[in-house]
Amino acid sequence: MVDVDRRVFLRQALAAGALFLPVSGMMASCATAGSGGNEQAKGEVSAKNPLGVDSSAPLEVITFAGGLKTTFPEVQAAYKKAHSGAKVTVKGMVNINSLQPRFASDDPPDLIDDSGAQKIPLGTLVGGKQLADLQPLLDAPSVDDPNVKVRDTLVDGTVDVGSYNGTFHALNYVLFVYGMWYSRSLFDKHNWEMPKQWDDFLDLCAEMKSAGLAPVGYAGQNAAQYVTTTLLTMAAKRGGPDVLVKIDNLEPGAWEQPAVGDAAAAIEQLAAKGYLLPGAAALEHTEAQTEWVKGKVGVYPNASWVENEMKSVTPK
Template sequence: MPNTPQITRRELLRSAALIPVAGALAACATPAGQTPASSAPAAVATSAANPFGVGDKPLEVWIFDGGFGQEYATTIHQPLFKSKYPKVEIKHNATKEITKVLQPRFAGGNPPDVIDNSGANAMDFGALAQDGQLQDLTPLLDAESWDQPGVKVRDTLDPAVIDFGTYDGKFSVVGYANYIFGIWYSKKVFTENGWQPPKTWDEFLKLCEAIKKSGKMAPFTYAGKFPQYLYEPLLTMAAKIGGTEVLVNIDNLEDGAWKAEPLKQAATAWAEIGAKYLLEGTAGLDHVQTQTAQNKYKVAMLPSGSWLENEQKSTTPEGFDYAMFPIPDFGSSDKLPYGTLHTQPGENFIVPSKSANPQGGMEYLRAMLSKKAAGDFSELVRTVSVVKGAGDGRPLSSGAKSATEALAAAGTNTVYYRWQSWYAQLKDEAIAATGQLMTGGVTPDQYLERLQKKADDIKSDSSIKKFKR
């Protein structure tokens, strides 16, 4: 592999927007003791127990310090890895600013060995794949499970992990948690006030009106500084109205995909929520502030994923009892039934192809994907793992139980989209435009026209690699 990676215009623009060019690489010099990526790894014999030939080289791990925190890495995954490789020094790091901190490391040719590339500031997977920066993890899938002898890793995983982690025919991203999205609320609050989770959009509007008139709290909020929290229920509603092809067409950059009637109906519906029922000041609040407002009983409902309960564990009052409900039916002609959920693998781990120790990085992921490690993770951070059966027999918190039951009820009626991880420019545009939609800065038609234009620009830009589902 070349010592000087070829960074595309796309990736340079992304990093330049976030980091001053001068001194960027100097600020992220190789940590003391880290072997340069160009050094040839020492040859170590491979076996079923050590399928990648891991030796004694140090292993540098970076964790996104978000909804799941970083404790799971230091108390579950790393001790498990060290139990088999005690001589390997693990250099643990955590940050909320993945792109800002690690993008220069890729540009400098010395990325770390394992990265939890997650959160609002995750690096652009599409650009990393296009530039050959991601290790091919197919050998990981074909390796024997860490703690299930005779079983391949691929056979222990939810099949969606492989679908979502494949870029241009190469499996290179491991989603570790099963993200389950919905509208979250307190069972205590709903029970005390006689409020019922709505099953139709009319019921949802009536509930919002009743909460507003009660004067006890605002009906609804979302992370105003991170409007992707709101475009998630908007897109899920559009898929319910028009079927999964609505989201497939967006992913595939089909002509006019963003102007489809189901998207207009969904955008119009959520714009009404923005105009009438938001917590005051929502546009200026981040996800933690809005979630904390809910914990303080200042707002009744908000959209989020199944990491929410763990993210708020330090501020959630006793007896709050998190629960979630799916996006309500918009009308009787919806193509998808009540209970349809947006769910997909998340908390995405990668092994950079130009790291100093990709062998150790893949083995670290193999340890993570053991049934015990995944089960311990699920129990610690109150969520659902992608490893089959990892949560069996383990106690579930209120929110995790609610999300698990919703997923079971949904059955095969689940939806997802890929464009936000494939095309960072489109994600940036959607974030900005959704914020304006919810504050009345653009009409639903203007909102969709803006997103269609950005999608068309990407489609016609030959420098951007295209993906298809």
């Protein structure tokens, strides 16, 4: 295994990361990571090139082809303007985990958006010393205002979330919102309002089922974690944030906390009462979400990327 101080991103990968935030206008949440090859090409450090990018070196970026942007044309244009001699290759894919053999052969892409159900466990790459120290990126001037460092443009907590054993390795670049999503027009049609209490939500589910809808949708094939996220959110609301801290820290009995049990029992009621989308266990996320977009499902646990992900089939 190559030493960690040599297993770093190429400088241009860091520069691409520096461009990700200001140019794309996205803030941190969705996790992004990457790795580089052996010796990196270096250019001259200057005010316009603070990371010392070799402007003639190629740059390979792999992004997650999910609900958010995939190729970032505005970022590519900004990078090519700054480094006109570089050949930039950006490819979107779903199974990010399939890149692991490239890490094993010491030929990974320069920058990876490590997201989705088939992402690479970052702990594996950190343990193998296969990720860069992104401290230089944090201290670099931002694109929009050279007087402001990249770290000062980030949402609070971004550096902590992306740090492992005190070293910053992964830059989350999207801020999204999880919740129970529903169609305002569908609810208006039936004079429904989204309840704030669980018992009232179960009553609404009964009404939706009587109206011929599946009250709650999910995708069992590749996105069942949306339901898990809902469960954990409910547990935290019932027992406080320490409930999740104990789970994150793998404390003994963390999953046996009363708040977790109460949340799981509440979710189980949806199945017991027949309120889940029939056949959802065999559906992928876009299939289940299509049923929701078409008005056949009342509510869907998801995040704010769903609008972009389903825009091609969303009614006008």
